[in-house]
Amino acid sequence: MSFKKLNPYLLEMLEGFSIEEPTPFQKSSIPIIKSGSNVYCTAPKESGKTTTLILTTLQKLKCEAVGNAPRAVVVVENKEKVLELYDEFLRYTKYSSLRVYASYKELHIDIQKSEIFEGIDILITTPTTLHKLFLLNGVSTSQLKICSIDDGDFLVQKSEYTAMITVAQSIMKCQYVLYSEKLNPKLKRFEDFFMERANHVKI
DSSP: OOGGGSOHHHHHHHHHTTOOSOOHHHHHHHHHHHTTOOEEEEOOTTSSHHHHHHHHHHHHTTTSOOSSSOSEEEEOSSHHHHHHHHHHHHHHHTTSSOOEEEOOTTSOHHHHHHHHHTOOSEEEEOHHHHHHHHHTTOOOOTTOOEEEETTGGGGGSHHHHHHHHHHHHTOOSOEEEEEESSOOHHHHGGGGTTOTTOEEEEO
16 A cells, blocks of 8 residues: 555645655554544554554544534643644644644643634643543534544553543544554453454554
């Protein structure tokens, strides 16, 4: 598989970044993620996991803004990771209408609520912050299509693990994709909660 089956906008962006061929991980994972199933993606660092996450998220949203409620949520470990991924998403979305929002606990929750309410497409946040937003009716999941977890190894921590399960119970239906370096048995247990019938891509 090459990148040819992606949205033309994404192909243009990849060409601009001089990315011509997918990595072995991307060859295996992108078609399965595009199929809409839940997926565990396990691969070492520098395999192209984050780029895969961005490409498949933007592909799912057809590279255009729609409505006000987020249609994609990306869960990461902390503020630093939120801001890193936010900057990376902006590289890919700057010529599109997509609205990306960075959410983390250090940013006052009322500010987050009001800014999210104005309309976003992609929400990048942490499990505990997302949980707090849910409790305060600060974010709607009615339009959510995909929830991706980047470098999900951190979810073995008890508070993050519990928050993720609680959050997933508040989401009616969406696709989940979890990226990690190893498939810890604790992460595998998510199949009992929200990763039902998940495929597993391993490099």
